[in-house]
Amino acid sequence: MGCIEDSIGGYRLERRTFTRKLVLAFPIILLLIFLVYPVLTVVVKGLLSDSGSSFAEVISSPSIQFGIQFTFFQALLSTLLVVTLGLPGAFILARLRFKGKSLVRALMIVPFVLPPIVVVIGFNQMFGAYGVIDSFLMWLQSSSLSVFNLATGIPGIILAHTFYNIPLVLLLVSASLERLNPEIEESADLLGATSSQRFRRITLPHILPSLLASAILAFLFCFMSFPIILAFGQGRFLTIEAQIWNAFRFFDYGKASSLTLIQIFITLTLALVYVRLGRKSGNNGGATASIKTIEFRQYRVRERMLIIAYVGMLMVLIIGPIVTILRAAVYNPNNGLLTLDGFSNLLTGGSHGGLTHLVNSLFYAGLATLFAVVLGIPLALAMRSRSKIIPTFASTMILLPLGVSSISVAYGLMLAIAVPTGLVTNPWPIIVIAQTIIGLPFSARAIEIAMRNIDQAVLDQADSLGASRLQRLLFVELPLLAPGILVGGVFAFAMAIGEMSATYLIALPQNYTLAVSIYNNYATRHFVEAGAAALILVIICVIAFLVMERISEGSTTGGAL
Amino acid sequence: MADVELREIVKEFDDGTRIGPINLTVKDGEILTLLGPSGSGKTTTLRMVAGFIEEVEGSLFFEGQDMIDVPPRERNIGMVFQSVALFPNMTVFQNISFGPEMAGWSRDRTVERVEELADLLGIRNLLLRKTSEISGGEAQRVALARALAKEPKLLLLDEPLSALDPQLREKLQMEIRRIQRKLEITTIYVTHSQDEAFAISDKVAILDDGIVSQVGTPEELYDSPTNEFVARFLGSGNIFSGQVVEVSDGHLTVLVNNSRFKIPGEGEINSLVKFSMKPEDIIISDTSVTDWAQANLISITPQVGSYKVTVDFNGLPLNALIYDEQLVKRLRANGESVISFSFKPESIIILR
């Protein structure tokens, strides 16, 4: 009797494990089909084809070499600036007590998730020709021509990148600071340490992992940056990604493939380092918010002045560009008049009308978010699996979209999926796939972080109480994961709706999204149309994040990083 | 018929630690406590019984059937953790009803059962509350109700009261015992508190570094520890170890710290022997008595109804329990630090 029981039980166990493995492997399989296979196709095709440049030619070309150097240079400079400008803010955010802190913290993530093309618009409006600062200076000098333009060339690129990435340092480092046990610092005080010694020996080592992590992330995003480069680079300052874009457009596959390979190598190395750091610093200490906070008036006058100056600078740099998008939506620098044309364009239908673009944006991004969340759950489960190979494999798959040129992915999808299936005629499913891929790292990571916070004992309880694996998932795990899923979903949505380059490559005019139309309008100097569309995107993003903050009440920001 | 039997249960972990072999029997309706210091393997053993540990060797019989390969959800057990682990997203009612609802009980039957358990545990008024709105003691009661909801065959409790304050602990100890008796449910209890174990158990198993040191009723363990570990752990004795220098007629003379003690027992000359004696069996005198060993007085600690006297017998600390107030006064007044002590030979227990 015991033997039969064993064999039946064993068989059931086996089948269940197989189904479970299949469920976990499913998103990985999808990523293999829709990410790895297309990129491989493009890269192989390019490297092996006769026409176009060979890898050797590409490496030795001076413009390519300049491109690689420039990519590193601007990323490095941007990162340095981000860290330098962001660190004081992290300290202020952690130490200063003020009303509405949680709201500020929630909104702090917005510059980071704003679509880059929107950043272009805002930045241009704040620091560019005929922008807010320029108009003011023009008025002062009674000039009718632009006198101030920081939104161009290297300064524009570096500054825009700083704007974009400062939230990383602010949020990650301040979160780490808050976990620093104040008693450690007090002990150091008692032992006679000066404040610079305290900083060097206690504070700095404590925040070093999060500082490094945010620096690496910032570097990675600056390295892969594309719309900002396109807009401010004057066509001469090209990063690797921009050069890939160009190469595809004049069908030099060899060049595009070679550049993609070089880029993958560099970015994946960085991403892996980031993940390693994340693992190490994951258990970085005690209860959150154990740090003691100080009120503003408790600071000395000199310190108060510094804080005000710093916050002022941050406002100009960060809040400024976002708020001035309001102006971009109605002010036409071509004739210096205020107009509502931008909004009326948004309301026109038809295949070139703004309304179609808006609907497309919401529809594609919505679907992509749904898929990113649905696929993110098994992926997160896979990353926490106890087997040997599955977690590593899953983690690598998740990093791929961050490290591979989204333009190559788009091209690969066209070549490997759209063309053979004839989807070229109506490529919106491909757009959704591309946007899903781009949002997936964020959703999976947010869900994985939420999973870490679930008490295993609760899951054991569900097991011992007789719930099947599915029941446990539906009735216990999913409700507990709901905040994490929400966070992941909102991030994925922001990424998807802001995606421009892949969508642009794949779409036919009737598939254009707001992001693409912003770029087109900006390039053809239809600034008001671009501004109005940018404003809509900003509003959508801000609403999404406020909703997320309200519903998940807690330290959600940084939850997907 | 034994209800739960662990037979030759062994588990080797990756880091080299090892539990077992463990052999235990729990009779139907009985409550067995696993008692031991931290790291002795009691929680691990309990989790093995629950099914949360994979690749365990040996057999685990529930009512005669080997469950060693059966996953936890099919073992029909109820378990209460130290951390309580209530489902945070559900109300108290939904926590308790979880098991039955997953098993597909009808609504009527579920509600009836939940109310019945709520009455039994005195938490009827809490049913509609969220888990964040109840106290620690109430939460443990909810956890208990939840574990019992599906009428499991076996109840496992892993240090359920460790996180509560002493008054609450005592109160809940009694309740758990009462409920267990009423429901006649086989129970395995884990604790590191000797008082708790002795208060509620039918049988206690002392675990030492992964194996069972001794199993028995609380009285058996306290009065007759079979080995040094049990004796030390239970504090049931002062432990003497020395060489046998004389053997005569059912008695041994043992040389301990340069003093000779005559005790009943069998043994060989020159062999090493360990024996223990309970604090209450040591007799202390403030005057010098022939044939009595001498020791230095270290401290006198008043307790409820008695005094704990600690002495140093040539480096070996001994605890004695005395009730004689006058003796204590004299010892304190004397300022003398040398005392004599002895014991009734029958009161010693030879340890293996």
Place this chain on the structure above:
Amino acid sequence: MLACTPISDKNMAEYPVRRDPGKIITVIAFVVILVVAAYAIVTWWKPRFVVYTYSSFLDWGDEGADIVLERAFAPFEAQYGVDVDIILLDSDANGIISKLVVESSNPIADVVIGIDNILILQEAARNVLEPYVSPNLNLINESFVNALDPDHYLTPFDFGIVTLIYSTNSINTTTHPQLGNLTFADLAETSLASALVTENPHFSSPGLAFLLSQIAVYEEILHEDWTSWWDSVKNDIDVQEGWTEAWSVWSNDPTKHLMVSYGTDPAYSSSWLGGAEPDTYVAPFYYNDEPWAWMQVEGVGLVKNGPNPELGRAFIDYCLNATVQMEIPLNQWMFPVRTDLALPSVYQYAIHPDEINMLNDLLNSTVISANLTIWLDQWDALRTP
């Protein structure tokens, strides 16, 4: 009876009922599938006859591309009973070829309009097209075929010259006398170089034409190294992605006076001003007292392995008919290859290729196809900061 507590319905109703997430998920999934299916059905692509061209095709007239295209091609649709879908791709001709290359294993386009005489020299362009000799070629001058593509991968459609234009509102021959006798050396001076907008030769045909013009002048007329000119204007010149972007900059930026554009722009300007004198003038290059410019011929090509080759050929024939050709002057602002058709009066202001010397003659197609990639690479290197 009184001893036991009855389970009243009121009590049961008070207890929370567990919501099944499985059901919620199923409902959401159902709704999503419905919405997606609806969208898919609404946007489903029905097989039709597809033409690829660039976005400003026939769009520069008063009526807009929609009406003009309808008028031009409705007879074809009626005659052959097909729906003609003219897809206006958002790129210059290079981008279209890129798209055709991607789709080459399973093309959906039948015909492509807008590839010009330089682009066709690239191997990638020829690889995606199929030669076709249209019987309607007898309606046009043979020289066009030779100027465009003697191998017949493309059938001529329209032509014009690529040259510099300027607005007399900002500069003219009085303020800048060089404009009447322009050389590249004049153009290299900062005052003019910083006022010039040109296009990227990688992506734009006028941009490429301008580059080849400059190479032709330096290599064949002046016998100097052509790269030196780009070196000298490196920091002043404004290179836009394509013609549309360049036009926007030229129209709106008060510091930009000169632009690389088409010889028909004065006609456009006149039409814009209601037939009056134009305020846009051309500034061809003068060497050896002769005006020089680059002639561009655009053509229609049959996509290789397209879905409807027969229809494709008929369409190409049709493009040489008057119905289509007569829309070209006022909507495309190029010269139709059907030179027998009357041109609108504003075209008196347009510069015709007969009025200038063609730089194309200095660089023949063999030279171009052999060196184009090298020249473009060198241009990239020159532009590197």
